[in-house]
Amino acid sequence: MKAIGIILAGGNNSRMQELSQKRAIAAMPVGGSYRSIDFALSNMSNSHIQTVAVLTQYSARSLNEHLSSSKWWDFGRKQGGLFVFNPTVTADNSWWYRGTADAMYQNISFLKRRHEPYVIITSGDCVYKLDYNRVLDYHIGKKADITVVVRDMEPDADVSRFGVVSMNEDARITEFEEKPMVSRSHTISTGIYIVRRRQLIEMLERSAAEDRWDFVTDILIRYKNMKQIYGYKMKEYWNNIATVESYYRTNMDFLSPEVRRYFFREEPKICSKVDDLPPAKYNAGSDVRNSLIASGCIINGKVENSVLFKKVFVGRNCVIKNSVILNDVYIGDNTHIENCIVESRDTLKANTYYCGDGSIRIVCENNERYVL
């Protein structure tokens, strides 16, 4: 085994609005059957990386529940396994994770005890498939200190929420701006890094000694002229879900046949926790078009251009259009939902109307569920 994995899953983001109130972004449901972190975890497992640490902090209950067993991603082996590191108070530290580098620094004993030469760092809020071994081969071939997986965005895309890089003809990163207001390039960092384990330990310890806690600004950007930092261009599907708009778009992407084929039919597959739900049921009056429906749903109404997660109940004469309904939502009869994201475990009363005008509306009602 050449590498271990670290998944940064502690983040919160105000751009997720109400959706991140009860869970970390890495625990957001995606694509009907998955959680966001399943993509990073499955990529690790599919790349034969057997030892993976997940660093959590913000509202980790939902995420911890999802990670309660490592068997779904085929971790939990005698060699390696899945480690979940929440911040803890120790004799010499009572801080929360003050940044991404600090999160790793506080668990530096994990890094020190392993013997694998490389570390793959990724975040838990991106939807993609990637064989990290290809990046690792590139990293070794370039004799790089750090390799950053980068991606060209559309010329008109807003890149101001990403790290933006410029590379020379040898693919060495010459510029790295974190969340620039005006950017000079449309190549962004995907938040996937490969670094030699000893190199990482050294950089983390040095940064900690200087009270610097962020991996991007305090390590990547500070070291960029001193260390060999290379970019690996990824061309496959990749999306970060950390804003309401991109979260909605990513889910809707799964309605396209190419995206579905890529994620649902082509190997390697994405794994997730199995919920033991019955097949979806369609009663008289159901009318489902261009939509994804997860298991355990019961449909009595009309669903169009929408993604329904697990165990959604749709009442009679309902119309659901261009919407994302998260898991375990109960929708009473005659309800109209358009351009909305409905928060999980919500109960929508009968004869109600929800419509996002011009933007995506987040529906979060907190009604009592009447037991049927």
Place this chain on the structure above:
Amino acid sequence: MVRKEMIAMLLAGGQGSRLGVLTAGVAKPAVAFGGKYRIIDFPLSNCINSGIDTVGVLTQYQPLRLNTHIGIGIPWDLDRNNGGVTILPPYEKSASSEWYTGTANAIFQNMNYMESYHPKYVLILSGDHIYKMDYEVMLGFHKENHADVTIATMPVPPEEAGRFGIVIADEDKKIRAFEEKPAEPRSNLASMGIYIFSWDALKEALCHLKDQSGCDFGKHVIPYCHETGRNLYAYEFNGYWKDVGTLGSYWEANMELVDLIPEFNLYEEYWKIYTKSDIIEPQYFSPEAVVEKSIVGEGAEISGRIYHSVIGPGVIIGAGTVVRDSIIMKDTVTGRGCDISRAIIAENCRIGNNVALGVGEEAQNRLHADIYAFGLATVGEDSVIPDGVSVGKNTAISGVTSGDDYPDGMLPGGEVIIKAGDAV
């Protein structure tokens, strides 16, 4: 010493020949049911939900699918340090080697397995019924009555009683007599093939009857216990229980699941049914799809119209195809413009474009009028049906077929095409 109060022995070795081509390559308990399950999921889930964590599964006929499905029992939480699920195939012994010749003989041959857990009670189950039952309640009944053997029974309509083994019990539910498929039944309590034995009674009976050829619980063990003065009690079960031993009852039990509120409800939080899920993706309906009164498994891609049907996981239904009153199992792909009506299509089949299944008048099946009846068109696993053919009712198709197998592009009602393999 490991000691279990009650262990279960699940008989899963039968072929289920009345399911015709559906069981050509798999044992009946491994046949798919209800859009994502297999028949054996029901007794296995009942076991774990009843608190029984030690289950021996006796296999014999075509066990591969069953073995891969059960594995080490993870989906049912039966991967245990002590107990858990154990697959028990027939094995060679120093003095003899024989197949399992009957239900009781199979249990007898696994005496060592049972003894290793020092059970007080043994629950005997079969892997071919659809039901939810709390075996712990039945065990409570068994203990309360100081019974040696308890037989689970359920009331059936008097006119149907003649199809079952009937139990005649007094008011205390103590069993007085048995009748096997009686012409004039004296009771309406039918045996469900589920027994709890106190260990001594089971061991003594099995050892005594060890030379009985084809030793069977219903035919030999229960009558023997009765004759030797053991306490036999009838436990009355009043929930849903369905034998899916024939194509007709198998089809019917599947179709009952699509009722508005099915009698057998899979959507209750309580008493979940567990299964091994290989496919977890959501299902997709295209802009031209129609779906009503159906259940559909994970990862299916539906471009056609589905009415009153049970569609398994990973199934692809092409545009313009109409499916009515049918069961289509896992990973089967149908082409465009098909018309499928009252058909049972097993796993991993390839149906061409513009195929009509289940058309025309009913005709008696030429080979097995008793198996291929009920007006169904049945297609076995891994079969291929070429473009543009039509297939009548009471038919069976198994294997890779081509246009040459269908004179005039037609398989008339009552006909059978079976290519290669050890199909029925």
